[in-house]
Amino acid sequence: MTMHDDQVDVTTDMVATLIREQFPRWSGEAIRPVPSTGTVNAIFRIGDGLSARFPLRPVDAGEALMVLEKEARASAELARVSRFPVPEPVALGRPGAGYPMPWSVQTWLPGTIASDADPSGSDAFAEDLAAFIAALREAGTRGRRFDGDNRGGVLAHHDDWMSKCFEESEGLSEGLLDVPRLRRLWARFRELPRTSADVMSHGDLIPGNVLVAGDRLSGVLDTGGYGPADPALDLVSAWHLLQPGPREVLRRTLACDDLEWERGKAWAFEQAMGVVWYYAESNPPMSRMGHRTLDRILESTE
Template identity: 35%
Template sequence: MDADLVGRLVAAQFPQWADLPLKRVVPGGSDHAIFRLGTGLQVRLPRGDWSAGQADKDSRWLPRIAGRLPLAVPETVAVGEPEFGYPWRWSVTRWLAGEAARHDGLADPEATAVEVAGFLAALRGMPPAEELLPGPHDDLAAQELRARDASTRSAIEAVGDVFDRAALTAVWDAALGAPEWGHAPVWFHGDFHAGNLLTVGGRLSAVIDFGGLGLGDPACDLVIAYTLLGARARLVFREALGVDDATWARGRGWALSTGLNAFTSYAHVNPHVAEATTRQIAQALL
């Protein structure tokens, strides 16, 4: 997926943008290659089967939820078809200004904690999917923490020379032992970590990458408490969102599991991932 291929895709399917400059966004994402198109657009191309349905999912759901949320979200303006050997549907979306949020780049961490809690509260409070769009919604399937048990325990064994294996196991056991979500399903983002929030001048400006959007237990979105916030701001966030003990324990498990997965998969080849996931795991152990 180089600029030549993307340029041919754009020119063939959306000739109105054929003359706009095209520049790859580095590092991009783990699920999509991203190319900036002119000043106001970007092209997003799935990297594999696991993210191949996001162009359609985004175009279906984001217009229905955007106006209900207090931060900007991506806006799809076109969906492209497979061509020139590229096998998946891809999208053109509006360019959102900002940089990936960092725990050490926030203008006011505690105010940010309240703002993040407000975003999640608004997301959880949206109407059921059937009220927004009639029909079956297989693309909103809930994620199950317990389904990650084998891979998480394997990762714990693999990182025992870096982190405290007994402490990791204790956090994970507590997450799996916590009572399950006992309420009606609510909306969750599904991949709510610092890299999927944008900031301008240290203040939140947008939330991106809704490929994991779904309905069910919202504990998975508590990962943000460990990837973006420090200990004090994390307490502010929990109080502002009103998280009970069981959901907090499951959310801590999500933070540990996703951090371990990224650490064991990418840290040895990506210094940024190594730094971010090391912090994420350490925060989950506090």
């Protein structure tokens, strides 16, 4: 089942043809699809050291190229400041072989994603996660500000989206979500004031974007969204990735005050509300992740 109604189909044969025609130096490498709960790109490995990412939803090719170039610059910038391994941009491909948009190639990182090797009970993992977030914050924005894209600005600007999420969630299986209670919670979250300047942020620290070895952080994926945002944005990781004890370790290590912590919870809430209903049938693991995050948030407010 596809994840989006307008999703572009990407096959191994298509990828192999694109590699052969555009990057013949890699034409002898094995091409393998990567099973993933990711929702933005189809991912294929190229040999052992590279991966190719193909946007799933169709947009104008020129617009897609600008997005990929922006993501490549952001990924390269994050790689220079991260204390943990991250993928680095290698090349951009052109449309062809039946695929209508540009696509990207980056280095491949070994490891197990956190949704498969759950580190949620590890204090050491929480400390690593805090160290990653702190290093991004310390990099400085160089005068840049949040660009208004997606999460990371004003909570109340997401009211329309949240209304849709509540309406769609009411149509899920009876009893799956306590929508009236969730509406009340958002009414409180949306009023939380913003008092701190932007910092550099990963922007999407969910289990599928975090690599684990043992109970430690071994790498971070999907770095193309690196940019200035609310300092609370990367605190979504506390709710997506951690149980209460390690969550408190993260908070203490980053010295979060009450307002910043609540805003982080609010951003996690906004993200989780969307993925629960949108991916209920097309991507059940993603939907379950969102549901677990909501459960953690609700437990913390009782």
